[in-house]
Amino acid sequence: RISEVLQRLLSERVSVRNMKLIMEALALWAPREKDVINLVEHIRGAMARYICHKFANGGELRAVMVSAEVEDVIRKGIRQTSGSTFLSLDPEASANLMDLITLKLDDLLIAHKDLVLLTSVDVRRFIKKMIEGRFPDLEVLSFGEIADSKSVNVIKTI
Known part of the structure; x- marks a missing residue:
């Protein structure tokens, strides 16, 4: 393990x-x-202190926050079997979600190279997996990975 x-x-x-x-x-x-x-x-x-330090610019973490509504869509699509947990969204919901994320992130990532996507711990890995093909360099952090010593500047919410 x-x-x-x-x-x-x-x-x-x-x-x-x-x-x-x-x-x-x-x-x-x-x-x-x-x-x-x-x-x-x-x-x-x-490892919050170490993970957060990598992306914080002068003590500030610039983030795009995932809204509660988007997180709920992800949560409703999470399925568990005896051996694994996976995301199962219908194709239309998945496409709509990716369109929304792409629309919100494309321009921001051109202007801000140091952005992270910030979400809840229970959906972090599913969001990371969903967007990594389109945004391979975008880090997805959970709120639990934000060190107390860092401030978060939320640029946008999706």
């Missing part, structure tokens, strides 16, 4: 240099969380 956690962190460009912190978070969460993907989300939360 450790190697899978590290691979998942690296696949999202999260540094694994602070192995002590990662192992402490694993020791805390692994006994309670059997799903590796959820375990990674807990570890990301424990």
Whole structure:
């Protein structure tokens, strides 16, 4: 499980240099969380200071926030099986959501290279997976990954 956690962190460009912190978070969460993907989300939360520092410009994180309405659409499309959790939206809803996100983000990302997409922890990975083909360099962070020492400047809400 450790190697899978590290691979998942690296696949999202999260540094694994602070192995002590990662192992402490694993020791805390692994006994309670059997799903590796959820375990990674807990570890990301424990690494908030490091993750946030990477994207904060002078102590400020510039973000586009995902609205509660969009998050609810995602939540309603989340399906669980005995072996995995996945997003299952009907094609029209998925296309409409991507059109909305693209419309809101295209111009912003040209003007602001350091933006992150900010959302709730329970939908973060699904949003990341959904947009990574169109916006491969856009980081999707959860509110739990925002360090207390950083301020958030919300540029737009989608």
